[in-house]
Amino acid sequence: MLKKILIANRGEIAVRIIRACQELGIATVAVYSEIDRDAMHTQIADEAVCIGPAKSQDSYLNMQNIISATVLTGAQAIHPGFGFLSENSKFAKMCEECNIVFIGPDAETIDNMGNKSKAREIMINAGVPVIPGTEGAVKGLEDALLEAEKIGFPVMIKASAGGGGRGIRVVKEKSEFKKAFETAQTEAKVAFGDDTMYIEKFIEDPRHVEFQILGDNFGNILYLGERDCSIQRRNQKVLEESPSPVMTEELRKKMGETAVKAAKAVNYRNAGTIEFLLDKHGDFYFMEMNTRIQVEHPITEMVTGTDLLKEQIKISSGHEIAFKQEDVKISGHAIECRINAENPEKGFRPSPGQIKALNFPGGIGVRIDSAVFQGYIIPPTYDSMIAKLIVYGRDREEALNKMKRALGEFVIEGVDTNIDFQYKILNNRSFIEGKYNTGFINKEFNL
Incomplete structure (x- = not known):
């Protein structure tokens, strides 16, 4: 059994992970941003390390600081919880390279299933039923509209790297498609740094x-x-x-x-x-x-x-x-x-x-x-x-x-x-x- 785990998260999920570790007799390390200094997860863990200012990108998304805190405290593993770095393949790979156990799947799996269009291709090849739509990402607006007409309206425009409801638009008619595609693509670029899109049939009342x-x-x-x-x-x-x-x-x-x-x-x-x-x-x-x-x-x-x-x-x-x-x-x-x-x-x-x-x-x-x-x-x-x-x-x-x-x-x-x-x-x-x-x-x- 692992002896010490660093929890790369905050809030209720960090508390939940710490409790599970305590019941297994495992030592815990909390990380926190400056604004979370007195948060519950920092108080109930065995150790707590500040990893940066309040903004997520400077603290809970700061991979280097989290890896450094893990090495500094002698933790063998990192539990990412949900959100933040939990589905970041680069972070999972960094853990592997630093001989730190990432409590989750490996980087390749995160990559394959995190990209929605790639995941769709894998599922089609595995014989898993998928929503009718493009087999991979579309090349641009013209290609997307062509595919939407093949599938038949209504359709869903979805970001390949999407999650949390962002980069998604439902289009009921062809006349609405151009504006919806461009808006979803812009939203995806801002949210995920990736504006590749794919098209699916919209399943009504699912x-x-x-x-x-x-x-x-x-x-x-x-x-x-x-x-x-x-x-x-x-x-x-x-x-x-x-x-x-x-x-x-x-x-x-x-x-x-x-x-x-x-x-x-x-x-x-x-x-x-x-x-x-x-x-x-x-x-x-x-x-x-x-x-x-x-x-x-x-x-x-x-x-x-x-x-x-x-x-x-x-x-x-x-x-x-x-x-x-x-x-x-x-x-x-x-x-x-x-x-x-x-x-x-x-x-x-x-x-x-x-x-x-x-x-x-x-x-x-x-x-x-x-x-x-x-x-x-x-x-x-x-x-x-x-x-x-x-x-x-x-x-x-x-x-x-x-x-x-x-x-x-x-x-x-x-x-x-x-x-x-x-x-x-x-x-x-x-x-x-x-x-x-x-x-x-x-x-x-x-x-």
């Missing part, structure tokens, strides 16, 4: 269903059920649940085995997620692979009883996965609400500031993943998510009732939050009946 997979260094790859992530605002996930309300045992097996096939196509190791679009006819299509732990991983942990962070660390320590596919059982129902410091009434404007009063909900089957505390000052510099509220019930009805109760107990004063908005989602008739898709928030709340 569900976003993803499968958690684990792969080790001995060729074992397993799937641990699905998460329904269809409740989204502008391609950003808001609430997730597991299992999906529309899932059957037969469909789960079919999608899960396809997810394993996709992972085997790139010899995947560590934790990852295969994301699918599931249409109203029960047909599903590969969308992308996330080569890291997901924000919504806790709901899979709740329904399978598997600690995914510990599994990541064990795999990176050279251990074989200790269970088989037939041992994975889905039991009960879990829901996660992302709690953000933002104002839904004002266009979801971020709301940094000091938390003046705080009460976390509790009770059986209620989990909080957070790094905030009373008196904590939420900086304006980073993502607005401040907590994840996760509940577990024997069935979906119990989980829904428990989440409503827990949201009612959740008090944060001093900043605006989306708690009331989450409560509105849970009380929506279509959501209660499980009749929703990725257009739910836009349709029900006109947002």
Whole structure:
């Protein structure tokens, strides 16, 4: 087992990783920017090292400083969490060259699956169903329009290096294409430094269903059920649940085995997620692979009883996965609400500031993943998510009732939050009946 791990992240995921390490008897090193000096992750780790000023590019994205902190503290491995450097193949390669274990897949896998058009080609060759579209990146506007006409409108223009909903445009008619393509391309260049694009058929009213997979260094790859992530605002996930309300045992097996096939196509190791679009006819299509732990991983942990962070660390320590596919059982129902410091009434404007009063909900089957505390000052510099509220019930009805109760107990004063908005989602008739898709928030709340 690894003896010391540096966590190249901040906030609730850094706290989550540190806790997993502590339970495995592993020493931890936190890194922090100057504005995060008093953050929770710096306080609960065994050591903490400042890696730069507040801006991400000067600290949490500063590869050289993070590698230096790892060498300085004698850490053997780096856990990147999610976001920041978690899917940066250059950073994974740097770790390898410095004889540091990167807790995640290798640089080649990150490269192959991080480029959406390349990933699509790999999946086609592996026999994994993909959304009809271009086999690789388009050469420019004229080529893109030609391909869009072949596929048939509506289409999606997508950035090859995309993520987080950026560099994506839906085009319903040919007359809208030129402007949408140029806008998406510009956005992609700014966000990712890469303006290569590809075109896909737009699947109307789909569900976003993803499968958690684990792969080790001995060729074992397993799937641990699905998460329904269809409740989204502008391609950003808001609430997730597991299992999906529309899932059957037969469909789960079919999608899960396809997810394993996709992972085997790139010899995947560590934790990852295969994301699918599931249409109203029960047909599903590969969308992308996330080569890291997901924000919504806790709901899979709740329904399978598997600690995914510990599994990541064990795999990176050279251990074989200790269970088989037939041992994975889905039991009960879990829901996660992302709690953000933002104002839904004002266009979801971020709301940094000091938390003046705080009460976390509790009770059986209620989990909080957070790094905030009373008196904590939420900086304006980073993502607005401040907590994840996760509940577990024997069935979906119990989980829904428990989440409503827990949201009612959740008090944060001093900043605006989306708690009331989450409560509105849970009380929506279509959501209660499980009749929703990725257009739910836009349709029900006109947002």
